[in-house]
Amino acid sequence: MKQKNEQIHTTKLLTYLLIGLIGVLGLLCLYYGSSFAPGSRRSDNTGSRLDGSDPVFGGFSRNRDLDDLLDEQGHYPEVPKSIPICDIKYSELIPCLDRNLIYQLKLKPNLTVMEHYERHCPPPERRYNCLIPPPRGYKIPIRWPASRDEVWKANIPHTHLAEEKSDQHWMVVDGEKIKFPGGGTHFHDGADKYITGLAQMLKFPGDKLHNGGSIRNVLDVGCGVASFGAYLLPLDIIAMSLAPNDVHENQIQFALERGIPSTLGVLGTKRLPYPSRSFELAHCSRCRIDWLQRDGILLLELDRLLRPGGYFAYSSPEAYEQDPENRKIWNAMYNLLKRMCWKVAVKRGQTVIWAKPLSNSCYLKRDPGTRPPLCSSGDDPDASWNVSMKACITPYSAKMHKERWSGLLPWPQRLTTAPPRLEEIGVSPEEFHEDTVSF
């Protein structure tokens, strides 16, 4: 009986959620519809909300019954009459990253190259056409910026990671909440101090890592619960934090619940889904990646993603421990990166920061046959969806080589100035500005 009540309760809750969603879509249509309509004024439709009702859940949407709504659509037979709710055991299902699917389909991903953490999407007959229910006791998430430091435990009912990383201050369970003190394997004293330390190492003015807006896009690989990215946000730097859904519980779930941009992903066999030269800084703090494997293919993927002069900040025992094993790895990495024309910008404490070259000059000076080779001119470095990584160096275009720079202005001017790479694909600055005015 109790369970039945609970079920009815969940169903009711979901119905409200669905109606709410339809309401939001309706409001969006109304908003955009009217703000683009000739002669209309935006203030017209905000006026109705001045009664203080919640713009999403207040007002008309709650009075509407889902059945009415679906009846109205009765003459569209392809619209389902109702959408079933998935079993609660699927409340954390991620369709293309579902380990059970790999097992059931008898796929044989190559574990040594992390293929099992890459996307494997279900064929149509194995897709679940149902609504994912929230976990029991789900609460409206805590709002940013408070969410940086705490989330509801009920929303992510996993506390294993807190126990495992208790010595590193990643996260602690505190009653109904999970709290994030901002620590990490390499930043016991907090990510903010660590970030200031990186800026000091690079001698950036005022110890500000954004360096006057020249560092804006950061890629954090093996990001844990993404505290590094969280503490970059107030510095006007946006980090894409990346981690696989691995032996730990899903760290990205915590990062997203906290409100930090992040995604499930892995440096495995496929290119990351970003065009070449997208980031000014890549970061790995004890990310447990074997960078030397397969002729350095993973470092070459970072190389593809970094802009001219881009940095790679690496905090890992190989960079500072003196035992023979770590020395060996360090020497091999140093050697590989030298052949890739990267330079050590600075090395201090537990961290080394490399810089990628600004032009093709160093590539052109390498001895013939030096590995890794330059990519063939047929390779499109911006093709990234379902494209295998390649163990080659992406050289710069003639223009970029000559200018020794991506030509991007610092943030935020960059936001409204045509990026030079647009011209390389045939979009003029004038077209860019016309679009900027419209959108």
Ligand SMILES: *[C@@H]1O[C@H](CO)[C@@H](O)[C@H](O)[C@H]1NC(C)=O
């Ligand atoms: C997995 O990948 C590694 C590295 O490319 C390769 O040496 C190995 O043969 C592969 N294993 C299988 C089973 O394909």
Ligand SMILES: *[C@@H]1O[C@H](CO)[C@@H](O)[C@H](O)[C@H]1NC(C)=O
């Ligand atoms: C990705 O590419 C492989 C071949 O390279 C192909 O077999 C596969 O279907 C592609 N997957 C998707 C999702 O497009």
